[in-house]
Structures are given as structure tokens and as C-alpha cells.
Amino acid sequence: MIRIGHNPNTNMLPMFFFLQKDHPLLEAVTAEPTGHNAMLADGRIDMAPISAFSYGEHWKEYAILPNLSVSTKGRVGSILIFSKVPLKDLHGLTVALTDTSATSVNLTKILLHHFNEVVPNYLTMSANLQEMFAKADAALLIGDAAIQAALLHPDCYIYDLGEEWLKYTGCSMTYAVWAFPKKLLTERKQEIQAIYQLLLEAKAKALCHIENIIETCQAMLGGTQDFWRDYFTQFNYGLDHSFVLGLNKYLDLCFEQNLLSSRPVLEFWPKE
Numbered sequence: 598m599i600r601i602g603h604n605p606n607t608n609m610l611p612m613f614f615f616l617q618k619d620h621p622l623l624e625a626v627t628a629e630p631t632g633h634n635a636m637l638a639d640g641r642i643d644m645a646p647i648s649a650f651s652y653g654e655h656w657k658e659y660a661i662l663p664n665l666s667v668s669t670k671g672r673v674g675s676i677l678i679f680s681k682v683p684l685k686d687l688h689g690l691t692v693a694l695t696d697t698s699a700t701s702v703n704l705t706k707i708l709l710h711h712f713n714e715v716v717p718n719y720l721t722m723s724a725n726l727q728e729m730f731a732k733a734d735a736a737l738l739i740g741d742a743a744i745q746a747a748l749l750h751p752d753c754y755i756y757d758l759g760e761e762w763l764k765y766t767g768c769s770m771t772y773a774v775w776a777f778p779k780k781l782l783t784e785r786k787q788e789i790q791a792i793y794q795l796l797l798e799a800k801a802k803a804l805c806h807i808e809n810i811i812e813t814c815q816a817m818l819g820g821t822q823d824f825w826r827d828y829f830t831q832f833n834y835g836l837d838h839s840f841v842l843g844l845n846k847y848l849d850l851c852f853e854q855n856l857l858s859s860r861p862v863l864e865f866w867p868k869e
């Protein structure tokens with residue numbers, strides 16, 4: 598039995614919609630990314646789509662499943678900074694960070710400190726734009742919370758972090774990777790391999806039946822079918838060479854900005 602992290606956000610539906618969650622080999626544990634990051638680190642789950650940043654913290658212990666990720670080249674649509682002032686004017690002001698993210702929280706710091714030369718103060722808060730704006734000048738939201746806040750058309754600047762990252766680096770951005778502790782390979786290699794196959798099959802099926810996913814998203818959060826169709830054209834759920842380049846660029850910058858204590862090396866299993 599492999600306990601896997603199930604992320605309930607719409608951006609992960611292409612991974613989970615057709616995954617047989619009652620399969621005898623798997624148990625699904627639902628949480629936001631930071632929940633899975635913590636659960637994988639302390640052994641409460643065996644595998645999850647964790648924040649790419651969390652892989653960077655644990656790269657010596659974890660392996661990444663090839664050809665799986667949550668990535669975009671440019672716009673994401675659901676990793677957004679809502680700001681009362683332009684990004685360049687945030688120096689010395691307060692930015693509220695959602696407590697559900699690790700990758701985007703550190704991407705925010707890289708974009709502000711390294712590329713915009715502004716250093717604000719940070720607050721970590723639960724994802725609620727109104728409450729964040731009561732205490733801060735800008736707010737980072739991810740996933741469905743970001744989509745819901747944007748659909749209300751708040752009267753503020755909105756920055757898409759995938760777009761900002763592309764503007765400054767020319768690279769794609771990988772937000773999540775599927776990782777597991779390498780030590781599981783000594784006794785549970787076959788189970789991991791079997792779950793990996795299920796994940797690849799679930800993803801392949803979803804990409805052929807994206808209309809089912811679009812209808813589900815509309816039922817969950819509203820918005821038009823065109824909105825959701827456009828949302829999913831941004832995403833790439835694979836991890837080919839060009840996405841690996843962007844992921845390495847992000848992890849290298851995290852290390853150079855002292856957000857990570859060592860420079861991560863990506864290790865994949867199964868090896869290709």
C-alpha cells in the first residue's frame with residue numbers, strides 16, 4: 598500500500614480525475630501542497646506532488662518520478678500576487694503569503710528581491726484575500742483560492758508569477774514534482790513502479806478527455822468553459838528537458854538567494 602498525496606485544486610485534476618483512488622495498492626490523503634510537503638518529510642505519506650521547493654530542501658532523501666510535474670512556460674492563471682501598488686513599489690511594505698505554498702512563496706521572494714530589488718516584510722496567512730489586504734499591501738495566493746479571488750475582479754494590480762518568471766529568465770517554471778523517499782526502493786520498488794504506471798495512465802487519459810475536467814471545474818468554481826479551456830492550455834504535466842532546465846534555474850536561484858541551504862541535484866527514478 599502506497600499512501601499518496603491528493604491535491605484537491607483544479608490544476609491537479611488532470612492527474613487525479615481518472616486515478617483510481619480506491620485501487621487496492623493506494624490510499625489517497627487530501628491536503629494542500631504544504632500539508633503534503635510536511636507529511637512526506639515525516640513519513641505520514643509515501644509519495645506526493647510536492648512543492649518543487651520542498652524537493653530542494655530534501656533532495657538528498659527523495660527521488661522524482663520522471664515525466665510528471667505541474668509546470669507552465671509563462672502564464673499560470675492561479676499563482677498570483679494581488680497588490681495595492683506596482684511590484685516595484687513594495688520595498689518596505691508588507692506582503693501576505695499563503696500558508697498553502699512553498700514553491701510560489703520562494704518564487705515571490707526571488708522575483709521581488711533578485712529581479713525587482715525590493716525587499717518587503719512578509720506575513721504568512723491563510724488564503725483569504727480580504728483578510729490579507731486588511732493586514733498587508735500585497736497578497737500571494739495559489740490554486741483555487743487565486744482563481745476565485747481573480748474571478749471577483751478585485752480593484753488592484755494582479756501579477757502572474759509564471760509570466761514574471763518567464764519575463765526575467767526566459768525559462769519555464771515547475772511548481773510541483775512527484776517525489777518519494779529513496780529509501781522506499783529497498784523494499785517497495787514494485788509498488789512504487791505500479792503506482793507510477795497508474796499516475797502516467799491517469800494523466801494520459803485526462804489529456805484525452807479534458808472536456809470532462811473542464812465541466813467538473815465549472816461545477817466546482819463557476820467561470821465559463823472557455824475560461825477553463827484556456828486555463829488548462831497553460832499547463833504541462835510532464836517534465837521534459839526544457840522543463841528540467843527551468844526547474845534547475847529556480848532551485849539554483851533559491852540556493853544563491855540563501856532560501857535553500859544546499860544546491861539541489863535532481864535524481865529521477867525510474868532512470869530513463
Ligand SMILES: C=C(O[C@@H]1C=C(C(=O)O)C=C[C@H]1O)C(=O)O
Pocket residue numbers: 604606608609630646647648649667673675676697698699700701702739740741772773
Ligand atoms: C499551479 C499551481 O501549483 C501549485 C503550487 C505549489 C507551491 O507553490 O508550492 C505546489 C504545488 C502546485 O500544484 C497552483 O497552485 O496554481
